[in-house]
Each structure stands twice: as structure tokens, then as C-alpha cells.
Amino acid sequence: MADPAAPPPAAASSGPIGIGVVGIGKIAKDQHLPVITSSPDYRLFATTSKSGGYPGFPCYTDIGDMLAKEPDVRAVSLCTPPQGRYELAVAAIDAGRDVFLEKPPGATLSEVEALRVRAEARGVVLFASWHSRCAPAVQPARAWIAERTVRRVQIDWREDVRHWHPNQDWVFQPGGMGVFDPGINALSIATRILPPFHLTSAELRVPANRQTPIQADLAFVLDGGAEVVMALDWLQTGPQTWDVRVETDRGVLTLHEGGQRAEVQGSDGLGPLKRGPHVEYEGLYARFAELVRRRISDVDVSPLRQLADAFTLGRRTIVDPFDW
Amino acid sequence: MADPAAPPPAAASSGPIGIGVVGIGKIAKDQHLPVITSSPDYRLFATTSKSGGYPGFPCYTDIGDMLAKEPDVRAVSLCTPPQGRYELAVAAIDAGRDVFLEKPPGATLSEVEALRVRAEARGVVLFASWHSRCAPAVQPARAWIAERTVRRVQIDWREDVRHWHPNQDWVFQPGGMGVFDPGINALSIATRILPPFHLTSAELRVPANRQTPIQADLAFVLDGGAEVVMALDWLQTGPQTWDVRVETDRGVLTLHEGGQRAEVQGSDGLGPLKRGPHVEYEGLYARFAELVRRRISDVDVSPLRQLADAFTLGRRTIVDPFDW
Numbered sequence: 001m002a003d004p005a006a007p008p009p010a011a012a013s014s015g016p017i018g019i020g021v022v023g024i025g026k027i028a029k030d031q032h033l034p035v036i037t038s039s040p041d042y043r044l045f046a047t048t049s050k051s052g053g054y055p056g057f058p059c060y061t062d063i064g065d066m067l068a069k070e071p072d073v074r075a076v077s078l079c080t081p082p083q084g085r086y087e088l089a090v091a092a093i094d095a096g097r098d099v100f101l102e103k104p105p106g107a108t109l110s111e112v113e114a115l116r117v118r119a120e121a122r123g124v125v126l127f128a129s130w131h132s133r134c135a136p137a138v139q140p141a142r143a144w145i146a147e148r149t150v151r152r153v154q155i156d157w158r159e160d161v162r163h164w165h166p167n168q169d170w171v172f173q174p175g176g177m178g179v180f181d182p183g184i185n186a187l188s189i190a191t192r193i194l195p196p197f198h199l200t201s202a203e204l205r206v207p208a209n210r211q212t213p214i215q216a217d218l219a220f221v222l223d224g225g226a227e228v229v230m231a232l233d234w235l236q237t238g239p240q241t242w243d244v245r246v247e248t249d250r251g252v253l254t255l256h257e258g259g260q261r262a263e264v265q266g267s268d269g270l271g272p273l274k275r276g277p278h279v280e281y282e283g284l285y286a287r288f289a290e291l292v293r294r295r296i297s298d299v300d301v302s303p304l305r306q307l308a309d310a311f312t313l314g315r316r317t318i319v320d321p322f323d324w
Numbered sequence: 325m326a327d328p329a330a331p332p333p334a335a336a337s338s339g340p341i342g343i344g345v346v347g348i349g350k351i352a353k354d355q356h357l358p359v360i361t362s363s364p365d366y367r368l369f370a371t372t373s374k375s376g377g378y379p380g381f382p383c384y385t386d387i388g389d390m391l392a393k394e395p396d397v398r399a400v401s402l403c404t405p406p407q408g409r410y411e412l413a414v415a416a417i418d419a420g421r422d423v424f425l426e427k428p429p430g431a432t433l434s435e436v437e438a439l440r441v442r443a444e445a446r447g448v449v450l451f452a453s454w455h456s457r458c459a460p461a462v463q464p465a466r467a468w469i470a471e472r473t474v475r476r477v478q479i480d481w482r483e484d485v486r487h488w489h490p491n492q493d494w495v496f497q498p499g500g501m502g503v504f505d506p507g508i509n510a511l512s513i514a515t516r517i518l519p520p521f522h523l524t525s526a527e528l529r530v531p532a533n534r535q536t537p538i539q540a541d542l543a544f545v546l547d548g549g550a551e552v553v554m555a556l557d558w559l560q561t562g563p564q565t566w567d568v569r570v571e572t573d574r575g576v577l578t579l580h581e582g583g584q585r586a587e588v589q590g591s592d593g594l595g596p597l598k599r600g601p602h603v604e605y606e607g608l609y610a611r612f613a614e615l616v617r618r619r620i621s622d623v624d625v626s627p628l629r630q631l632a633d634a635f636t637l638g639r640r641t642i643v644d645p646f647d648w
Contacts, residue, residue, distance in 0.1 A: 107637055110521070174638060198432050198434035211640065308636045314498060
């Protein structure tokens, strides 16, 4: 599988990591490229895109061309949609390049497992990124919860799909994941800050003219018996809600705005956390640089596994058709 | 979580393994108990069942009672349906007993992962069994395929649900998995004999009055690019089909009857394999005895992961209502 003519995996180095970005869409322009080009950890050398690159850098239309012609590209960041990302990752791994995967790391769990095994065999670093885990209040919340016993968790993730994904029919097609497209961010936070938990039941509400859920109610049980309830709603207009409320034996912590800030009631030590800057992608790229330098992969599929469990065990209810 | 008063994990020993069987239904009576009671590797001490035990052995209605009152039960075999098996496994693990899980190992991937972590922490052996992998032709097929390049695979799993699951409504309820209840046996064979593969598309046909598919067509790609197509059908009357056809660069191998026998065309060395005896559960219990003696767990979730991928990525088509 690995091309014997490809360069060897990147060696540990203290200089900037030469990087290429694949898929120059909204998320790459808004988040990845500004972070990469302003970080001393990275040096951008090229992009691959079918719809225009990034001013001042070579743009290829095929990842194979970029990998062949840009030996300074030692790492590749894949910002394309999950469908089709597997083949791009295989090309990069087989060419001995380290790989950063946007979330979710793939369209299926089995393809991510195959990439993990392949990267290990090739000696390259693979990073399955979950940007919400780098929201500023998530790590402090994790530390606060770790010293307490969780009694109950309520997750509310309510937003307006027409605002966030206007006319993006792919989110309602098979593999688009529907309301779990934002919901997997909630799952990535929950799997980071809570003890292990697993699904006990789910109701998935699917529009009659679509394939994926527009709303979902899920019930999980935490290791130790506490209940976790989760409501996902893609029809909320007005104020948008991305909250995780964790009731413990000593106080209640609520993450707001997808982990941007935390509020603590009845705390016995830790005061309310201030709202931090929007550092999610800075945190991800700092983590990736650390992984590349230490030659360690980080492929935690637990958010995607929770999603797959919901699709496997969930009861489907057909609801009103959805049109933009 | 672990009860400090519980006995320590079973130590390696050359004598018979004291065992308790939980869930005395059709599969336990047909397969597990005859194998256990005739094997020199095991000694049955007790059962747990709400609907009658096994003649000549103590029967408890609660697993906690059995674990507390039967110190000779060093290992527990769980033959109950997947829903509810998690709590039974936790009770056994926390009581320091080794655990044999019927297939599928759980209702969700996350609960199986939680059990794996828990068993490791407690120092007990956990075995996720897949009986079809012990069908007599499966291991020879695996060895034959390993020396060849796979070009294409076709899996046909067609049976009559009215014959095999008469009036068992649970198979069509959420978590019952529908036609994947037998289909996971095909997946357990395919993940054992083939190189890694992952789903690219699936169509799930769900009766209008049910929750789980009654037919499914799946397409996978093998590591290396070969196509795997799989047809699951629960409406086949007359002859029943459980076949896996593997086309390679040097010959075609077909597993028939769920791995009971293999046929080879154009072989260059290995003759057709004879039909063997029905040794699936003998093989599973021999494997479990080996794991218990060597203190090693074996929790391969890949068949359940492939199933979860199909439920996540599959396109659902509503078909005619199904009634018994």
C-alpha cells in the first residue's frame, strides 16, 4: 500500500511544520488558514482545491499532484466534507505525510479505524480533531467535574438550520447526519468532560421528505448510574442554545455557547469562569504541532461512536416535510 | 465501582472452569448448555433465569444472588438478548468473574467499549463471541484468502424471518436490528476472512409499520480497492442462502451455509473443503477456556461497527408493511 518511493515520515523537528491545506471552503477560510498563517508552528506551502486556493500560495486541483510536487509539505490538513475524506487521507498517509482531520473524522467508524491502522503502519501522525473540545471553558469544566460525583446532565443544542446551513441539502442526505452535524460537537464536549456513558434510548424525528433527523431526544446512562438527557433541535429561531448543564454532589456547572463560557452555582471553590476568546482552532493546531513533534497520533472516535449508536438504536418518527 | 468484598479475579488454573449461565432461552438450551456440560474445560454450577433453569442445577432469578451465593462460579456466560446485557455484565465484572458475551456483544458500541475498559480495570477476562467465525470452513477460507489478492466479494444472506423468528416482534423494534440480526453473522465472517473494508453506501428497506430493515443492500470497499457487495433479505421462502463468494487473482472461494462448507473453483493447491460438523459453540467455548487460562480478553467489535455504519450512512426506503 505505501509507496516505497515516497519520502519517509516527517522526523521530529523544532522548526515550523510545512503544511498543505486541502478543501478551501468556508471553514478553511474562516478558521484553518488564519490560524496556520499566523502561527509560528506552521509554514503554509500549498493548497488543494477545486474552487480556488488561497492568495499567494500554489493551488493544486489534485492532492496527488500537491504531494508529489511539494516535498516541503510534511503535514496535510483535510478540511473537505466527511464524504470522500478517506481517499484524501489515504493518499497523504501513503505519501508519508502527517494528517489533520476536520470533524467528524470520517463518514463511518470503520473507515476511521482503517486510517488509524494505516497511519500507524506507515509511521505518520493522525489527528482526529474536535474543535468544540478546545472551546475555552471545556478544559476547566472537565477539571471541575473530575473532583465531583455527577448526578444528572442535560444537554440542549438548539439552532436554526436555515441560518447555519442555508440550502445545504447535503446535511439531510444519507451521511449528512442531520441535526447531529452540530450535535456531534455537543457529543465531543460530553465525551471529554464526563465519565463514560452510553445510550439507552433515542427518538429521531425525520422530515417526511428527508433522510436525516431534524430533531432528536436522547437518553444515556453514565458509568455510575446518573442520567444524561440530550435534546437536539434544528428548528429553533431567535436565541440559539448550545448548553451543557452538569449537576453534581457539590454544585451545578453549565457550559454556555458551546463551551465559550461556564457558569457555576453552589460552587465550593471555583468561581464562575470568564468568557474566553474564540480559541478553538488555535488550540487544535497547537495540539497537532505537539503530536507531530512527539510522533503520536490522537484518534478518539467516541463522539462519532455515540452518533452511530443513536442511529442504530434510535426510534424514527416521521415529521412534517422540511423545505428551505 | 468494584466491590472490594468481591473475590479476586480467577487465577490461572488447569482444572475445569466453574461457570454460571444467565438467560436460559432457546440458544442456551440448544447450544451453550450441551457444550458446557459435555466439555472437560467447564463445570456448570448454577444458572440465572426468570423462566426456569436447567435440570439438576441451582437456578437463581437474580444474577447478584448467584454471584453472591456461588463462589465456585468463576465465569459467567450471558445468553440473554443484547438489550439489558450491559447491566448483567457489569454485575459479573464487578464481582470479579470472567464474562462470555453472546453475539452481538451489546446494544451499542459505547456500552461494549465501557465493558472492555471495566473488565481491564477489574482484571477479568471479557470475550465477545461471534459463533459464525467458528463455523468449520471459516478458518481454512481465511488462510486461503490471505495468500491471494481479492478482486470482488459478494455476500448473500437470504432467509425467511417467519420461519426463524416467528412472532418475535422485538427484531423489528429499535435495537432489534432487523435483517442485521442474521446479517451480523455474515459481517462477523467477512471481518474475519477479508482485509479491512468500509461501507460506501447502503439501502435499508424498512416496512411502513416497523422500525428496522427487512432487506438491505450494502456496498463496501476493501483496503486495496476491491468491491464488496452484500444483500440481506428476510423474505426468502424456500431454499435459504448464507453465502460469501470471494473472487481472487487465483481462484474463487465460496462459503456456503454460513461457513459450514467451502467450495473452491480454479484453485491452485487447496482442494474443496469438506463439510464439517456443526462445531461453532464447541469452538467458542474452547476459545473462552484458552482466554480464561491465559488471562486475555478478546473484544472485537468490528461486526457491530459495520452494522452501526450501515445504520448511520444508509438510505432508508419505506416498503410494504410486514405482518406475521
